[in-house]
Amino acid sequence: AMAELEEGDISAQLNDYEELKRLCLQIKRDRNPSVIVFIGTCTTEIIKMDLEGLAPKLEAEIGIPIVTARANGLDYAFTQGEDTVLAAMAHKCPDKAPVMEAEKEERNAISKLLNFGRKKEDVAAEQSEYVDHTPLVLFGSLPDPVVTNLTLELKKQGIKVSGWLPSKRYTELPVLEEGYYVSGVNPFLSRTATTLMRRRKCKLIGAPFPIGPDGTRAWIEKICSVFGIEPKGLEEREAQIWENLEDYIKLIRGKSVFFMGDNLLEISLARFLIRCGMTCPEIGIPYMDKRYQAAELALLEKTCKQMGVPTPRIVEKPDNYNQIQRINDLKPDLVITGMAHANPLEARGINTKWSVEFTFAQIHGFTNARDILELATRPLRRNNNLKELGWEKLVKEEAKI
Amino acid sequence: MKLAYWMYAGPAHIGTLRIASSFKNVHAIMHAPLGDDYFNVMRSMLERERDFTPVTASIVDRHVLARGSQEKVVDNITRKDAEENPDLIVLTPTCTSSILQEDLQNFVDRAQLEAKGDVLLADVNHYRANELQAADRTLHQIVQYYIEKARKQGNLPEGKTEKPSVNIIGISTLGFHNQHDCTELKRLMGDLGIEVNEVIPEGASVKNLKNLPRAWFNLVPYREIGLLAGRYLEAEFGMPCVDITPMGVVETARCIRKIQQVINAQGADVDYEEFINEQTLYVSQAAWFSRSIDCQNLTGKKAVVFGDNTHAAAMTKILAREMGIHVVWAGTYCKYDADWFREQVSEYCDEVIVSEDNGAIGDAIARVEPAAIFGTQMEHHVGKRLDIPCGVIAAPIHIQNFPLGYKPFMGYEGTNQIADLVYNSFTLGMEDHLLEIFGGHDTKEVIHKGISADSDLSWNKEAQAELNKVPGFVRGKVKRNTEKFARDRGFSEITLEVMYAAKEAVGA
Numbered sequence: 039a040m041a042e043l044e045e046g047d048i049s050a051q052l053n054d055y056e057e058l059k060r061l062c063l064q065i066k067r068d069r070n071p072s073v074i075v076f077i078g079t080c081t082t083e084i085i086k087m088d089l090e091g092l093a094p095k096l097e098a099e100i101g102i103p104i105v106t107a108r109a110n111g112l113d114y115a116f117t118q119g120e121d122t123v124l125a126a127m128a129h130k131c132p133d134k135a136p137v138m139e140a141e142k143e144e145r146n147a148i149s150k151l152l153n154f155g156r157k158k159e160d161v162a163a164e165q166s167e168y169v170d171h172t173p174l175v176l177f178g179s180l181p182d183p184v185v186t187n188l189t190l191e192l193k194k195q196g197i198k199v200s201g202w203l204p205s206k207r208y209t210e211l212p213v214l215e216e217g218y219y220v221s222g223v224n225p226f227l228s229r230t231a232t233t234l235m236r237r238r239k240c241k242l243i244g245a246p247f248p249i250g251p252d253g254t255r256a257w258i259e260k261i262c263s264v265f266g267i268e269p270k271g272l273e274e275r276e277a278q279i280w281e282n283l284e285d286y287i288k289l290i291r292g293k294s295v296f297f298m299g300d301n302l303l304e305i306s307l308a309r310f311l312i313r314c315g316m317t318c319p320e321i322g323i324p325y326m327d328k329r330y331q332a333a334e335l336a337l338l339e340k341t342c343k344q345m346g347v348p349t350p351r352i353v354e355k356p357d358n359y360n361q362i363q364r365i366n367d368l369k370p371d372l373v374i375t376g377m378a379h380a381n382p383l384e385a386r387g388i389n390t391k392w393s394v395e396f397t398f399a400q401i402h403g404f405t406n407a408r409d410i411l412e413l414a415t416r417p418l419r420r421n422n423n424l425k426e427l428g429w430e431k432l433v434k435e436e437a438k439i
Numbered sequence: 440m441k442l443a444y445w446m447y448a449g450p451a452h453i454g455t456l457r458i459a460s461s462f463k464n465v466h467a468i469m470h471a472p473l474g475d476d477y478f479n480v481m482r483s484m485l486e487r488e489r490d491f492t493p494v495t496a497s498i499v500d501r502h503v504l505a506r507g508s509q510e511k512v513v514d515n516i517t518r519k520d521a522e523e524n525p526d527l528i529v530l531t532p533t534c535t536s537s538i539l540q541e542d543l544q545n546f547v548d549r550a551q552l553e554a555k556g557d558v559l560l561a562d563v564n565h566y567r568a569n570e571l572q573a574a575d576r577t578l579h580q581i582v583q584y585y586i587e588k589a590r591k592q593g594n595l596p597e598g599k600t601e602k603p604s605v606n607i608i609g610i611s612t613l614g615f616h617n618q619h620d621c622t623e624l625k626r627l628m629g630d631l632g633i634e635v636n637e638v639i640p641e642g643a644s645v646k647n648l649k650n651l652p653r654a655w656f657n658l659v660p661y662r663e664i665g666l667l668a669g670r671y672l673e674a675e676f677g678m679p680c681v682d683i684t685p686m687g688v689v690e691t692a693r694c695i696r697k698i699q700q701v702i703n704a705q706g707a708d709v710d711y712e713e714f715i716n717e718q719t720l721y722v723s724q725a726a727w728f729s730r731s732i733d734c735q736n737l738t739g740k741k742a743v744v745f746g747d748n749t750h751a752a753a754m755t756k757i758l759a760r761e762m763g764i765h766v767v768w769a770g771t772y773c774k775y776d777a778d779w780f781r782e783q784v785s786e787y788c789d790e791v792i793v794s795e796d797n798g799a800i801g802d803a804i805a806r807v808e809p810a811a812i813f814g815t816q817m818e819h820h821v822g823k824r825l826d827i828p829c830g831v832i833a834a835p836i837h838i839q840n841f842p843l844g845y846k847p848f849m850g851y852e853g854t855n856q857i858a859d860l861v862y863n864s865f866t867l868g869m870e871d872h873l874l875e876i877f878g879g880h881d882t883k884e885v886i887h888k889g890i891s892a893d894s895d896l897s898w899n900k901e902a903q904a905e906l907n908k909v910p911g912f913v914r915g916k917v918k919r920n921t922e923k924f925a926r927d928r929g930f931s932e933i934t935l936e937v938m939y940a941a942k943e944a945v946g947a
Contacts, residue, residue: 039444045566047440048538057440064442080472080535084504111472111535112500182908187939282943359495359522378479378492385489405939433489 039065043081054087055095062100071102073208075123078108103208105130115324117226117301117397120179124230127204128177128238131214169196171265175212175240177203177230178223180402187403188223188248195262195269203230214238221261223248223402226302228330244330246337249303250310251279251407256337279404283314286411289418291315293371296364299323299356300376301397305331307374308350309338310410317347319368322356372417387430389417445797445817447747447772447835452533453478454573455561456494458581458664459529461611461640466493466525468515470508470536470543473498485841486612495519499535508541516550516558526645527557527581534565557645559584571663571747572775574611578640579667582648586675589649596653603702603709604634606654606672609665610641615750615834616848617641623847624660627685631698631711639668652676656701658694660684660849662748663773679704685849686753687857688725688761691718718851725854728862729761737764737865743807744769745792745800745814746833748776750848752783754813754832757857759787764861767807768792770800811864816840830864896922898933905935917942 041061046052062074076089093104107126109119176188176199189199201212203220214220216239222231225247234240245260246253255276262269280287295311297304299322308318328335342349353361358379365373365388373383373390380390395413400406452469456478459467469475479492497508497515516528530547547560562580563573589595605628610621621638628635636654637647651657656679657672659665669680679701685694692715699711719726728734742764744755748771755769770792771780777793785791792803801821804812812822812829816836822829831840832848847853898906909917924941925933 039442040446041440042443043440048566052440061440061442080499081538084535084538111474112504115473183905186905186935190935190939279943362491376480378476378483381483381488382491405942408943 048081048085050085055092058092059096059099062096062102062104066100066102073103073105075126076104076106077119077123078106078110080110080112083108083110083112103130115300115302117224117303118229118325120224121227121229124177124179124203124227125233127208127211128214128230128233130208131203131211131238133238134213134215167193167196168198169265169267171197171267172217172219173200173213173215174198174219174221174243174261174265175201175203175214176221176223177234178227179204180223181400182206184400184402184406187405191248191254191258191403192261194271195258195267197261197265197267214240217241219243219264221245221257222330223257224303225306225331225334226325228327231330244333246309246334247306248402249306250313250410251276251283251404252313252341253306253310253334253337254402254404254407256333260333275404279407283408283411286408286415287314289415289422290372290411293317293418294319294368295372295374295414296361296368296370297321297323298358298361298373298375298379298393299353300393303393303396303401304374305334305338305352307396307410309334309341310407311414312338312345312347312350313341314411315345316372318350319370320353320361320364321350322353322361324355326352326354372414374414385432389421391417443796445835447795447797447815447817449570450534451563451565451568451570451573452531452561454568454570454575454664455529455531455563455577457570457611457613458574458577458640459527459531459561460493461642462527462581463642463644464493464525465527465529465645466495466519466523467529467531468512468519469494469496469531469533470512470541471496471499471531471533472535473500475533475535482612485836485838487841493523493525499539503539507539508546512543512546513550513553516546517553520550520554520556520558525556527559528554529577529581530558530560532561532563532565537565557584557588569775571773574664575667578609578611578665579671581645582639582651582668583671585645585648586651595649598653599655599705600634600636600653602634603632603705603707604636604654605698606636606651606657607638608657608659608668609661609663610638611664612641613834614661614664615747615832615836615840616842616846619845619847620660620849620853622845623850623852624658624685626852627695627850628658630714631695632709633698633702652678654678655705655707656681656698658698660749662752662776662779684749684753686750686853687757688719688723688851688854690753690756691850691854723851723854725761725858728858729763733862734762737762737862739763739765740811740865741765741767741807741809742811742813743767743804743809744788744832745771745812745818747771748773748780748783750833751813752780753848754857755784755787758813758861762861767809768803770794770803811861813861813864828864830860832860896925896931896933899935901935902933902938905938 047057065074076093078089082089089106093106097104105126107123109122114122174197185202192199203212205211218240220234220240221243231242235242243261243264246256248254248257255272258272259269292315294317296319297308302323302325304321304323308321312318339349371389373388374393375390377392380392383390391414399409399413401410456467459465460482476494476496479494482488482492497512519528530543532543543560547558551558561577563576607624610617621641625635637643637651651672657669659669659680659682666682669682672678673680681694681697681701683690683694683697685691695711695715699709703709742758744751744766751769751771755766758764759766766788768790769784769788771777772795773780774793774795781791794800797817800818804821805825809827812818812827813832814829815833816831819829819831846856848857906914906918921933921938921941924944925937930937
C-alpha cells in the first residue's frame with residue numbers, strides 16, 4: 039500500500055515517526071504480515087525522511103521486522119528497485135546462529151517423520167547425490183517453477199543450492215555465513231551482489247546470466263569450475279535445446295534487433311538473440327555495471343566474434359528522442375521497447391516487442407529459452423499472418439519524429 | 440500520511456498532461472524524476488494512440504537535488520521548441536518539484552525569450568489538487584492565456600457567428616468515453632441546427648482559442664473538467680454556460696430546453712419540443728424500454744452507484760427516475776465538489792456516500808448486498824469478490840473501457856447504450872440466481888477430460904505440486920503434453936525431471 043504524504047507531512051507539521059507508527063499498526067491489524075518493506079520514494083529523499091533511522095525503533099515497538107529500501111526515481115530505474123530491496127534483505131538474512139541450528143534439528147525431525155517408511159539408504163542416497171562443496175546461495179527473485187528448474191539443473195551437476203534470496207517467505211530467508219558462495223541470476227542485481235560481498239563476506243561467482251541456453255550453460259559451467267566439478271552432459275543438452283528452437287530461430291535469423299533499454303536485461307537478451315543469428319546495432323541500457331556484468335559482456339563479445347557480426351553499441355542512459363531518430367534511419371526488424379513507444383512505432387510500420395514482458399515472463403534456464411523466442415518472434419509471426427493485407431503504415435503524414 | 444491501496448483520481452500533473460496532450464501541437468515538459476513519465480504509457484496503451492505522446496520529462500536526479508536544475512529545464516524547453524515546433528510548451532510541476540520549490544516561473548520566462556512557441560507554467564499544486572481539479576485549472580489557464588494574448592495583440596474577433604453556435608468544453612484524452620460523447624454531442628447540435636464553433640481541448644489548436652467568444656454559448660458536459668473555463672468565458676464575455684449533462688432521457692431534454700432558452704434570449708427563434716418528443720419516443724429506445732416487461736422486472740431491485748460526480752449523479756437519476764430501480768446509496772470520490780453531488784442525487788437515493796477510500800466503498804457494498812453495482816473498475820473488482828455484477832460507468836478504467844465501437848454515454852444514442860449496460864448487468868445477476876437454484880448449467884460431474892481418462896501414469900508429489908502451480912487455463916494442456924511425452928518414452932512415473940524434459944521436447 040501507499041503511505042500517501044500530505045501537505046502536513048511535507049512541512050513537518052506532522053511527526054514522521056508517529057504517522058508511520060499509526061499506519062504500520064493499521065497494517066499489522068488488517069494483514070498481520072511477517073515483514074513490512076518501506077520503499078523510500080523521491081519525496082522522502084528530498085525531504086530527507088530518515089527511514090533507515092526510524093525503522094529499527096518502529097520495529098522494536100510494533101514487533102514486525104521492517105526492511106527499508108530506497109527505490110526512488112532519482113537514483114534508480116525499474117528493475118533496480120528489486121535490487122535495492124534484495125540488498126536491504128541481505129542484511130536481514132540470518133548468519134548461522136545457534137537458534138537456527140536448533141530449528142534445523144527440529145526440521146530434520148519433522149522430515150524424519152515425513153520420511154517414515156522410506157528406507158534409510160534412500161535418504162542417504164539423496165544426500166550423496168551432491169558433491170561436497172561450500173554452500174551456495176543464489177539471489178534474484180524468480181517465479182517458483184523457475185527456481186525449482188534452476189535448482190534441479192545444478193543438482194544434475196551435484197551442486198546443492200542451500201538457499202535463495204529472496205525465499206518464498208520472509209521467515210525463510212537463507213543463512214548467509216562468511217565464506218559462502220553466491221551467484222546472481224539477473225543482470226540488475228549489482229547492489230545486492232556488492233552487499234553480499236562487502237557486508238556478508240560472501241564470495242561472488244561472476245558468471246553470465248542463465249538466460250538462453252548459451253547463458254545457462256555458461257552459468258552452470260562457471261559455478262562448476264568454482265567448485266572444481268567437471269560439468270556433465272551440458273554440451274549435448276545445449277545442442278538439444280538449440281535444435282528444438284530451430285522453428286523459431288528460422289524466423290529471426292539475419293534480422294536486426296534494437297534495444298531501447300529500460301530493464302537492464304538488455305545485454306543478456308541481446309547476447310542470446312545474436313547467438314540466434316540476429317544482428318544488433320544498439321543496446322540501450324539504463325545503467326551499466328561493468329564489473330557485475332563483466333562475464334556477460336565478455337560472452338557478448340565472444341558471441342559476436344563467433345557469429346561474425348559487429349559488436350553492438352551499448353548506450354547507457356539513452357535519450358529516447360535521439361533513439362527514435364536512429365530507429366527511423368536504421369529501420370530495424372524488431373525494436374524492444376517500453377509501452378510508451380510501442381504503439382506509435384507499430385503505427386509507423388516498425389515491429390516492436392514490449393520490453394516489460396521479459397521481466398515477468400519465465401526466461402531463465404534451458405527450459406525457458408523457447409519462451410524468450412516465443413516473445414521475441416511474436417510480432418514477426420503476427421505480421422507474417424497479416425502480411426497480405428497491405429496496411430503497415432497507419433499514420434497519415436510521415437510524422438516529424 | 441494516509442494509507443492508500445487504490446486511488447480514484449490521479450495526481451495533479453496527470454490532469455495537466457491530459458489537457459496539454461489533448462490539444463494539437465502542444466507539448467508538455469514535466470519537471471520530474473525518472474519514471475514519472477508513465478503518463479505516456481497510459482495514453483499509448485489505453486487510447487491505443489498511434490502518435491508519440493507529446494510529453495517529455497526534464498529529469499530531476501541527484502545533481503538537481505544538489506545544485507538545482509540550473510540550465511537544464513530551460514535547455515529542455517528550448518530544445519523541444521526547436522525539435523518539434525509546438526505552438527505551446529506547458530511546463531508541468533510534479534509532487535517532487537512542488538517540494539523542491541525551484542522558481543519554475545523564472546525558467547519559463549527565460550525559455551520564452553528563446554523559444555518560438557509560447558511557454559506556460561501549469562499553475563497546479565500537487566498537494567492541493569487532484570487530477571480532475573488540475574485538468575480543470577489547466578484548461579482554464581490556457582484559455583485565459585490565449586484570450587488575453589489576442590486581446591493584447593488586438594486580434595480578438597468581434598461579434599458572434601451568424602447562426603447559433605456552441606463551444607463544447609471539456610472533451611479530453613483519457614476521459615471516460617469522451618471521444619464517443621463528443622461525436623454524439625456534435626450530432627445532437629447538428630440536429631438542433633447549432634453550429635459547433637470550437638471543441639476544446641481534444642483535437643483543438645491553441646491558435647483557434649481566440650475564436651471562442653464567437654460562439655453564442657458554451658456547453659460543458661462534464662462537471663469535472665471545463666467548468667472553470669466556461670465560467671471564465673461567462674464572466675469575460677457574458678457567454679451563457681450550459682452545464683447540464685445530457686445523460687439519460689430526462690436530463691438530455693433538460694439540457695436541450697436550457698439551450699433553447701439561452702439562444703432564444705439572443706435572438707434565435709427555436710422550439711425544440713417537437714424534436715425532444717420525436718427523439719424520446721422513437722430514436723432513443725430508453726423511454727420505451729422503461730415501459731417494457733424487461734424493465735418491469737427490474738422494479739425495486741437494489742443497486743448502488745459510485746463514480747465521479749458527472750457519471751454517478753447521472754446514473755443515479757437514470758436508475759431511480761427512468762427505470763424504477765432502488766438506489767440504496769450513491770457516492771462520489773469528488774470530495775472537493777461533494778455539495779453539488781448531494782444536491783443532485785439526494786432525492787433519488789436513500790444515502791449519499793462521499794469517500795476516496797476504496798476499502799470503505801467495498802464495505803458499503805458488502806453491507807447492502809445490491810443486485811448490481813454501477814461504479815468504476817475498482818467497484819468492478821469488489822463485485823467480482825462478492826459475486827455481484829457491475830457495470831462500469833466512470834474512471835478509473837482500463838483498456839476494456841476504451842471500446843473501438845461507438846459507445847457514447849451522452850445524448851439519445853447514449854441512453855440506448857446505458858439501457859443495455861443496466862439491463863445486461865441485472866439479467867446476468869438473475870441468471871446467476873437461477874443457476875444457483877437449479878445447481879448449475881451441467882449437474883453431471885465430469886470425471887475425466889480427454890486422454891487423462893485412461894491414464895496409467897502416476898504423478899509424484901513434487902511434480903503434482905508443480906503442475907498445480909501452472910496457471911489453470913493451460914494446466915490441462917501441460918498435463919496432456921507431459922503424459923503423452925512420458926507414455927511415448929515409457930515412463931510410468933512423472934517426476935519433475937520428466938516434466939521439464941517434456942516441456943523442452945514439445946515446447947509446451
